[in-house]
Amino acid sequence: MKRQSMVILLNENYHVCTGCALLCDDIEVITDNKKITEVKTACRKGVSRMKGCNEPMSPTVDGQQVDIDVAIAEAANILKNAKSPLIFGLGNSTDGAQIKAIELAKQIGAVLDDTSSFCQGPTIEAIFNNRIRSCTLDDVRNRADVIVYWGADPSNSHPRHLSKFSYFPRGQERQRGWEEDRTMITIDIRKSHTAKISGDKSYQIPLRMDAEFIDALIDALSGKVPKVSFEFDTKRILELANILKKAKFGTIFVGLGLIYSLDDIEPVVRLMDKLNEVSNFHLIPMVGHYNMRGFNQNLFNKTGYLNRVKFEKGNNIDVQHGAEFSIIESLNNKTVDAALVIGNDPLSSLPLTVAKHLLDIPVITIDPCETFTSRKVKVTIPSALSGVECGGSAIRMDGEEVKFEPIIQVGSNRPSDEEILIRIMEAL
Amino acid sequence: MANAMEIYQLLPKTNCKECGKSTCMAFAVSLLSRELTVDDCPPLKEDKFKSNYDKLSDMIAPAQGASESGMVVHEDKCFGCGNCVVACPVNVADDPHGAGIGRAPTSDKVILRVKDGIVRTSNVQECRRFGKDKILCNGCIVTCPTEAIEFV
Secondary structure, three states: OOOOOOOOOOOOOOEOOOOOOOOOOOEEEEEEOOEEEEEEOOOHHHHHHHOOOOOEOOOEEOOEEOOHHHHHHHHHHHHHHOOOEEEEEOOOOOHHHHHHHHHHHHHHOOEEEOHHHHOOHHHHHHHHOOOOOOOOHHHHHHHOOEEEEEOOOHHHHOOOHHHHHOOOOOEOOEOOHHHHOOEEEEEEOOOOHHHHHHHHHEEEOOOOOHHHHHHHHHHHHOOOOOOOOOOOOHHHHHHHHHHHHHOOOEEEEEOHHHHHHOOOOHHHHHHHHHHHHHOOEEEEEOOOOOOHHHHHHHHHHHHOOOOOEEEOOOOOOOEEEOHHHOHHHHHHOOOOOEEEEEOOOHHHHOOHHHHHHHHOOOEEEEEOEOOHHHHHOOEEEEOOOEOOOEOEEEEOOOOOEEEEOOOOOOOOOOOOHHHHHHHHHHHO | OOOHHHHHHOOOOOOOOOOOOOOHHHHHHHHHOOOOOHHHOHHHHOHHHHHHHHHHHHHOHHHHOOOOOOEEEOOOOOOOOOHHHHHOHHHHHHOOOOHHHOOOOOOOOOOEEEEOOEEEEOOHHHOOOOOOOOOOOOHHHHOOOOOOEEEO
16 A cells, blocks of 8 residues: 655744754744744754843944944955955854855955864865765654664754754654654763763764774674774674675764864775765764855855865956865965855864964954954954744755744844845945 | 652661651652651651751652642643643543543543643543543543653
């Protein structure tokens, strides 16, 4: 008998949460006088984003509060005079804003990079180049029976990952959910909150030993005796290999713990190839910012590269790509002489030894909230909080597009990232 | 949260039966299940047990905020992941196309839902741990990554 597809009752009052790359689309809110007073279903991370900033940013030039038009004119002036400007961020901006930022980078001949160059970039690149098989989160919910979190702790980074998509929900082919139909495995260097739920299927390995553990696992999957240089019961590796082999639809969620521990993505590609020889496995990167994958997708569509590019001024065709155009190398080598930071806080997230060059060059920051970076820079331009004060579309961690409408209307003193970028381009 | 043995250690251990229970251990269990209060033990009000009386009052204070099924949510630990909402067998039975598949609850009958990033209870009488014939279901306890849910 043909299985009846599950009916999903979509409530038109549902909103999308832009707290992380899960883009949960079942959030209800209660508003009062253009302020969100209650958020239902979202996790604490989402609630704090949707309820807005504790310290909203105001338009400033050299620390003095000015009109937003003055701040935008000054931003255009800085970019016009720069020989090699840097555009960085955009992980918390809509697709529309990202496309405009790419156009702006072309117009002014800028280095363009986002957080993926020191984050999930290698994994997403391998997926774009069809070297690794991926699937959607809805496939995981409906079909996955073996779920592996490697170097990831979604309980803290993406709180609803387990409850909305992977382990706990009932799916079309997994009607008995977590109790009987699914197995969750965590491989990490510590007993994380997620590892606690996986119980005896939690594999704790020493720091930076992931590549060795992958090779031992490939050996076990090939029927050889696995060997590792650190103390680890090889029977447990064989047991893990057995679970992976028997999977009907397996998914590995790769976190930054694994990416940072590897020199390159090759061990993961090898593991996925082996797993797909003996079983059926997919991989999804645990993307942090809500639209980081969108930036990679949009830039890939335009240039064939997903990050770390440099455009030539006035040349619409040529684009250079390489490690030297990453934000880290650009700041280390001091090759950029101005920066436009959109929806990001590099002074907090990058090591200060790298980020200190940002204190020596004129920097413009576009952000809804005040950040450590915004307190130190030359020009600040406040923007609307995307997903709450302005709508658009974004790409979820699995590559699915999600559209969203603004929840509350704000005045023209808080334009969206996209509008600000258009106005900067017009001023140029 | 204290257990019955910890409570028992602070009681007079005389099995005087003045509280209506046959032993001090039985009183400790009744205290934990909120059937009786600390004041129901007359000897405990004597001067020599004053410090024990104070300790016991502090010890069972968290249980006072528990729901009728005995559920205590430590709001400082809960981050609203919703694992308990989706794993709860009552929620799944009452709302198979909402909470059951990981989406927002679509039924008013659900007993757990997340509001403002913290799990809240409603329709407590539907919980399997409610009332005299309760089942010691632990669906929400074992799925909580931060041990934010306890039952007393």
